[in-house]
Amino acid sequence: MMDYTLRQHGRATLDFLTAFGPSVGPLMKKQQASLDVAGLNDDTLAEDLDERAKQIEGILENLSAFRSANLLGEWHAEHHARLAEGAFSEIKDALAPQFEELSKGSTTLTPNPDLDIPQYWRYPIHRTTGGWDGHRHMGFIHGELVHRYIVGKAAKPPAAGGAPTDIYTDRRTFAEQAPRRDYNHVFEIGCSSGPYTLKLSEVFPDAKISACDISIAQLEQAQRNGNIAGHSWTLFQADGRDTGLDDESCDLFTSYIILHELPVDVIEATLREGFRTLASGGDFLFGDVAPYSALDKTAAWRTDYMARFGGEPYWRGSSTMDMIGLMEDVGFIDVRYEGMAPNNYPWVTYGRKP
Numbered sequence: 001m002m003d004y005t006l007r008q009h010g011r012a013t014l015d016f017l018t019a020f021g022p023s024v025g026p027l028m029k030k031q032q033a034s035l036d037v038a039g040l041n042d043d044t045l046a047e048d049l050d051e052r053a054k055q056i057e058g059i060l061e062n063l064s065a066f067r068s069a070n071l072l073g074e075w076h077a078e079h080h081a082r083l084a085e086g087a088f089s090e091i092k093d094a095l096a097p098q099f100e101e102l103s104k105g106s107t108t109l110t111p112n113p114d115l116d117i118p119q120y121w122r123y124p125i126h127r128t129t130g131g132w133d134g135h136r137h138m139g140f141i142h143g144e145l146v147h148r149y150i151v152g153k154a155a156k157p158p159a160a161g162g163a164p165t166d167i168y169t170d171r172r173t174f175a176e177q178a179p180r181r182d183y184n185h186v187f188e189i190g191c192s193s194g195p196y197t198l199k200l201s202e203v204f205p206d207a208k209i210s211a212c213d214i215s216i217a218q219l220e221q222a223q224r225n226g227n228i229a230g231h232s233w234t235l236f237q238a239d240g241r242d243t244g245l246d247d248e249s250c251d252l253f254t255s256y257i258i259l260h261e262l263p264v265d266v267i268e269a270t271l272r273e274g275f276r277t278l279a280s281g282g283d284f285l286f287g288d289v290a291p292y293s294a295l296d297k298t299a300a301w302r303t304d305y306m307a308r309f310g311g312e313p314y315w316r317g318s319s320t321m322d323m324i325g326l327m328e329d330v331g332f333i334d335v336r337y338e339g340m341a342p343n344n345y346p347w348v349t350y351g352r353k354p
């Protein structure tokens, strides 16, 4: 982890943002109570998502708990990145020597200034100002301040009967789902600032680890994290659909929470790239959120509502597509598409190349 101390104003702002999560929970409970009174449940709600949205939102639209939760969500989505940028600007001069130092080391980064940046990627996912590269130092701002400080610090209650967990332990537990420990080359797409890459290194200490992302700002932060931990990752800027890797050159092709941020045609092309680059017997392992079919109808509506208004334009497509059919069509065998106990998160998409 990088060594930095927030200034008072930035710290107070980030703590304020962190407090939003717990304040929404009770509002959600009130919403559910209204839906229960109205008799809206799996038996009475429509299969069609848009019809269902009309049924539910028709009941909730005048409820203050719905309006307040939406207001909080809207304000957070619109302002979190801007405020995190402000917290960063207070410490950027102090960080400059570390940025310089950590760009050297055994983790290397190869930028590709000629990369054809896809249009879908330019959409500011999570409504983050300007998107993944929206600030010269969005890698630090998102990876450290938004992801580690705000999201990572937010309380994550253990699921019933489960052990307490956090967003980093989830990544490790997911990496452990891979059926082997003897991979030669583990390749990750969409590594962002490297939180899953760190866990891959823990679980596969003897493997060569390489990773790509489209965002150069995120990759720079991943390089810093790799060098702090003394890893020798090979990072490069590339689209996961066209990695430039040789055929059959890796034996684990993996990613964590990228699928719901990709349009369906991009998912298909990524699966095909995985199949091409995996050696025979190699494993494809992607972790993400549960598809709508695994949720009750109200939970699926809530997720879809959050996606529609929270800056996730591809979530519905990826959560309703026929992933098993696609994996098999691409050529994978032993396909698994299932949630991890105890609460279906992460959702595992697994297949083996024959």
Ligand SMILES: C[S@@+](CC[C@H](N)C(=O)[O-])C[C@H]1O[C@@H](n2cnc3c(N)ncnc32)[C@H](O)[C@@H]1O
Pocket: 121, 132, 171, 189, 190, 191, 192, 193, 194, 195, 196, 197, 212, 213, 214, 215, 218, 238, 239, 240, 241, 255, 256, 257, 258, 261, 262, 266
């Ligand atoms: C939610 S983040 C992934 C986070 C990371 N894997 C983790 O464990 O937190 C999504 C990342 O995928 C990257 N991305 C999106 N489309 C991509 C593509 N076609 N190829 C490579 N990276 C992509 C984005 O730039 C972003 O950094």
